[in-house]
Structures are given as C-alpha cells and as structure tokens.
Amino acid sequence: MPTSPDLPTGLLRPALAGVDPYEPGRPVEDVQRELGLESVVKLASNEGPFPPMPGAIAAIAAAAGGQRCYPDPGAWALRDALAARLGVGAERILPGNGVDSLIKLLCLAVLDPGDELVMGWPSFLSWRQGALMMGAAWRGVPLGPDGAYDLDALAAAVGPRTKLCVMVSPNNPTGAAVAKGDLDRLLDALPPHVLPVLDEAYFEYLPEGGHDGAALVRAGRPLVVMRTFSKAYGLAGLRVGYLLGPAGLVRALHRVRNAFDVNGVAQAAALASLEEADEHLPPRIALCRAERTRMADGLRALGLDPLPSEANFLLVEVGEDRAPLINRALLERGVIVRPARAFGAPGGIRITVGLPEETDRLLAAMAGALAG
Numbered sequence: 001m002p003t004s005p006d007l008p009t010g011l012l013r014p015a016l017a018g019v020d021p022y023e024p025g026r027p028v029e030d031v032q033r034e035l036g037l038e039s040v041v042k043l044a045s046n047e048g049p050f051p052p053m054p055g056a057i058a059a060i061a062a063a064a065g066g067q068r069c070y071p072d073p074g075a076w077a078l079r080d081a082l083a084a085r086l087g088v089g090a091e092r093i094l095p096g097n098g099v100d101s102l103i104k105l106l107c108l109a110v111l112d113p114g115d116e117l118v119m120g121w122p123s124f125l126s127w128r129q130g131a132l133m134m135g136a137a138w139r140g141v142p143l144g145p146d147g148a149y150d151l152d153a154l155a156a157a158v159g160p161r162t163k164l165c166v167m168v169s170p171n172n173p174t175g176a177a178v179a180k181g182d183l184d185r186l187l188d189a190l191p192p193h194v195l196p197v198l199d200e201a202y203f204e205y206l207p208e209g210g211h212d213g214a215a216l217v218r219a220g221r222p223l224v225v226m227r228t229f230s231k232a233y234g235l236a237g238l239r240v241g242y243l244l245g246p247a248g249l250v251r252a253l254h255r256v257r258n259a260f261d262v263n264g265v266a267q268a269a270a271l272a273s274l275e276e277a278d279e280h281l282p283p284r285i286a287l288c289r290a291e292r293t294r295m296a297d298g299l300r301a302l303g304l305d306p307l308p309s310e311a312n313f314l315l316v317e318v319g320e321d322r323a324p325l326i327n328r329a330l331l332e333r334g335v336i337v338r339p340a341r342a343f344g345a346p347g348g349i350r351i352t353v354g355l356p357e358e359t360d361r362l363l364a365a366m367a368g369a370l371a372g
C-alpha cells in the first residue's frame with residue numbers, strides 16, 4: 001500500500017493497494033462549468049431518462065416530514081411488497097443501499113484472503129473491487145463474441161478456492177444477456193462449494209423469455225440475484241436495490257450491513273413504485289427499445305459497430321487510441337458518455353439510451369466527433 005505522510009505507517013490494509021476508486025460518469029454541472037456549455041446531456045451512467053413514477057414522487061414528498069426519525073431498519077414494508085410481487089419468501093430478500101452496496105456486503109460476508117471471485121470481463125467494476133478490497137483473488141474470464149458471458153468458460157475457470165461465480169446479465173458495459181437455458185446448465189454444472197450470483201441490474205429491459213432470477217430463487221435454486229430501482233424505476237438518486245438468495249445468506253448479511261442502510265424516503269419511493277410498476281414500466285421499456293434501435297442504426301450509418309444490447313445502453317468499439325479523443329469531442333459538443341476502460345474495454349465507449357431528443361443529440365455530436 002502506498003504510504004501517505006498524514007497517516008501512521010501501516011495503517012491501511014494492504015489489499016486496498018489493488019483497488020482503484022470507482023470513477024463515476026461526470027455530472028452535467030461539472031461539464032457545463034468546464035466547457036462553458038449551456039446545454040449538456042448525460043448518457044453516461046445508465047440511469048433511466050424518466051423521473052420517479054408519479055406515486056413515488058408523491059410518496060417522497062409525503063415521507064419528507066417524517067425524516068426526524070430513523071427509518072424502519074429492516075425495510076419490512078418494502079420486503080413484504082417485494083415478497084408478494086416476486087413470490088419469494090421475505091426471509092430470502094434483503095433491500096440495500098443500491099446494488100453497489102449489496103455487492104460490497106456480499107464480498108464482506110463471504111470472501112477471505114485466498115478465496116476467489118470469478119466473473120466475466122469486461123464487466124461491472126464493483127464486483128472486481130469487492131473481491132480485491134477483501135484481499136481475495138479475482139479472475140476475469142473473456143466474454144463470448146457477442147459480449148455476453150461465456151458460461152462454459154466461466155464454469156471452467158472455477159477452482160477449489162472459488163466462492164463466488166458472478167454473472168452480470170445483461171452485462172455492463174456490453175449489453176448482451178445470457179440465454180436462460182445456458183444459465184440453467186451453468187447452475188447445474190457448478191460445484192457445491194460455489195455460490196452463483198446473477199446481477200440483474202438491467203432485468204426490466206430483458207425481452208420476454210429472458211432469464212428471471214426471481215423464478216430461479218422461487219424454485220429453490222441456491223443462487224443470489226441482485227436487482228435495482230436505479231434504472232427502469234428512475235430512483236438512482238435515492239439508492240435502493242435488493243438481493244434475493246438463500247435465507248441463511250440473508251441472515252449472515254444482516255450481521256454486516258449498516259442498521260439503517262435504506263433511508264426512509266427511498267423505502268417509501270420504492271414501495272410506491274412497485275404499486276405502479278405494471279402501469280409505468282412497459283411504456284418506458286418500449287421507448288428504450290425503440291431509441292436503442294434508432295441509436296444503433298444511426299451509429300452504424302456513421303461507420304461504427306455497436307454490440308447488440310438487451311439493456312438501456314450500447315457499447316461501441318472505437319479503438320484504444322481514439323476512445324479518449326472521441327470522448328472529449330463528444331463532451332465539447334455537450335454529450336457526456338462513458339469511456340469503458342475501467343470496465344475492461346479500453347477501446348469502448350458506452351452510451352446510455354435516453355429520450356428521442358437525446359438520441360438526436362448524440363448522433364449529431366458523434367457525426368461531428370468522427371469528422372473532427
């Protein structure tokens with residue numbers, strides 16, 4: 001661990017030396033200030049383009065006055081509502097402060113130095129950080145050509161010290177999902193000392209017939225599923241997600257989580273969102289699919305080759321040398337995208353799919369960036 005003159009020698013755990021801080025997409029205000037631009041669109045963090053659902057906005061306002069008190073520590077109402085909606089027992093559900101926080105909790109509860117987390121790569125950085133921060137080994141397995149996890153290669157990479165076998169599907173940053181049948185086969189193939197984990201942060205965007213982690217948990221499969229309210233539900237700012245898994249694991253995670261980790265406003269908003277999900281999610285998803293197709297067609301017309309995506313973003317490979325230049329040129333045109341280097345794709349640019357006017361703006365900016 002690099003030393004720092006303002007800290008006692010040896011204070012920090014050596015494992016932290018391998019953990020790079022998570023670099024989020026740049027905020028709009030930041031780019032406006034730096035470049036003196038009035039109008040900036042952010043297509044960098046895979047947030048949904050819609051505000052919270054109307055009932056959630058009302059619930060947020062109603063909850064504001066009650067914030068003198070700590071929230072319900074177990075988020076019981078939210079747990080019960082999720083249990084009813086998903087048909088999974090409440091004892092197998094753990095709401096958390098976003099999936100990001102649940103990833104860290106799972107790693108904290110499970111991984112010791114010498115243990116191993118296996119996952120596909122390029123993929124979601126937090127899983128890698130979670131393993132490395134515990135001093136555990138991390139193994140990234142190359143993806144298939146379509147950008148989805150190669151489940152045979154993943155199973156082959158599992159070793160005697162592997163404890164967590166993580167699948168991100170749809171995968172971030174590539175957007176590709178694994179097929180349901182392939183997932184079933186992998187679950188059958190994994191040895192019993194390994195806990196499979198399915199990160200379904202983009203579950204809502206999957207087409208009909210796609211995998212459904214909740215159904216697997218309901219069927220008694222011993223796996224962990226993670227989902228979030230940050231994307232299709234439009235609650236990224238409130239930080240709320242949930243984990244489904246074996247009851248014994250949920251009990252263990254209660255030992256390591258913070259007592260009040262889902263704040264009261266987030267609990268109220270997530271609960272209200274579930275009540276309106278059937279009404280509001282389908283049009284959101286339909287718009288995302290239409291804009292994703294339009295964006296992909298537009299990028300192809302510019303000579304780029306986005307990977308097929310089942311999520312609310314696209315990955316385009318522009319080459320390691322060109323990626324920072326194109327990123328900068330897009331910024332100067334008021335469009336924030338996400339270079340995918342930290343996710344293991346140094347020549348990739350990840351673009352979140354948003355509203356029609358944002359697609360127009362991105363395509364015009366990209367045309368300018370490629371020409372310039």
Ligand SMILES: Cc1ncc(COP(=O)(O)O)c(C=O)c1O
Nearest residue numbers: 098099100124172201228230241
């Ligand atoms: C695959 C994946 N998992 C988890 C997360 C984190 O979600 P949350 O906002 O719930 O922390 C993200 C966010 O981008 C993601 O892409």
